[in-house]
Amino acid sequence: MDNIHFSLPLLTTLLLLLLRSSTTLAQTPAPGPSGPTNITKILEKAGQFTTLIRLFQITQVGDQINTQLNNSNQGLTLFAPTDNAFSSLQAGTLNSLSDQQKVSLVQFHILPTFLSMSQFQTVSNPLRTQAGDSAAGEYPLNVTTASNQVNISTGVDDATVANTIYTDGQLAVYQVDKVLLPLKIFGTPSPAAAPAPAAPKATKKKSGADDSPVAGGDSPADSSGGVGRGMHEGVGIIAVMLAITFNL
Numbered sequence: 001m002d003n004i005h006f007s008l009p010l011l012t013t014l015l016l017l018l019l020r021s022s023t024t025l026a027q028t029p030a031p032g033p034s035g036p037t038n039i040t041k042i043l044e045k046a047g048q049f050t051t052l053i054r055l056f057q058i059t060q061v062g063d064q065i066n067t068q069l070n071n072s073n074q075g076l077t078l079f080a081p082t083d084n085a086f087s088s089l090q091a092g093t094l095n096s097l098s099d100q101q102k103v104s105l106v107q108f109h110i111l112p113t114f115l116s117m118s119q120f121q122t123v124s125n126p127l128r129t130q131a132g133d134s135a136a137g138e139y140p141l142n143v144t145t146a147s148n149q150v151n152i153s154t155g156v157d158d159a160t161v162a163n164t165i166y167t168d169g170q171l172a173v174y175q176v177d178k179v180l181l182p183l184k185i186f187g188t189p190s191p192a193a194a195p196a197p198a199a200p201k202a203t204k205k206k207s208g209a210d211d212s213p214v215a216g217g218d219s220p221a222d223s224s225g226g227v228g229r230g231m232h233e234g235v236g237i238i239a240v241m242l243a244i245t246f247n248l
Ligand SMILES: *[C@@H]1O[C@H](CO)[C@@H](O)[C@H](O)[C@H]1NC(C)=O
Pocket: 035, 038, 039, 040, 041, 044, 066
């Protein structure tokens, strides 16, 4: 029959493909070296920054920082408010913010360049933050220095740099005693006029049929490792193919 003739090269190809993918599976790529800078790790090590770490995770700004540090050489400066700084905010302050406002609040604590303590003496106000426009009414941030002291003013509140948590010439992390409150979010309008919670997103359409997670995990060879399982499945598939082929 023509079918057999036609199928053998196909089966050979299939076998080769299976073997190759099994081999690939077996070679788990080695994780990189000690890896690029990880802001979460730095803050965890310093302690007393659990709220900031949580905000970094919720807003995904932490990932942005890591990516930025890895991909540019301008560096970054982070003003890191302590847990105490967050807990001295008026109750409910963070919860009253929309997702976008949370992102802006966190970005307001980040300068898009590395600044050493001594460089603060020569910067010109207002400084630009990752939150965007430093023009009055938006996200201005002023720094004033005297001897070894660095103060920060946002137009809403004032903070003092208490300590250098980390510096490597690319990333500087300074502990601050207050959460820096940007004008755009916390400026003059009374808190009562805070923006309404974001409108609920259009409800996701449910597709009805909820497909069960990958069926057919009943092979006893499941735990026997990549190559073994790959071969096992490969042989099985070829057997089925052959059966089909010869039945025709
Ligand atoms: C960064 O560090 C945190 C905490 O140590 C860890 O959970 C996270 O996976 C790390 N991120 C990366 C990209 O390595």
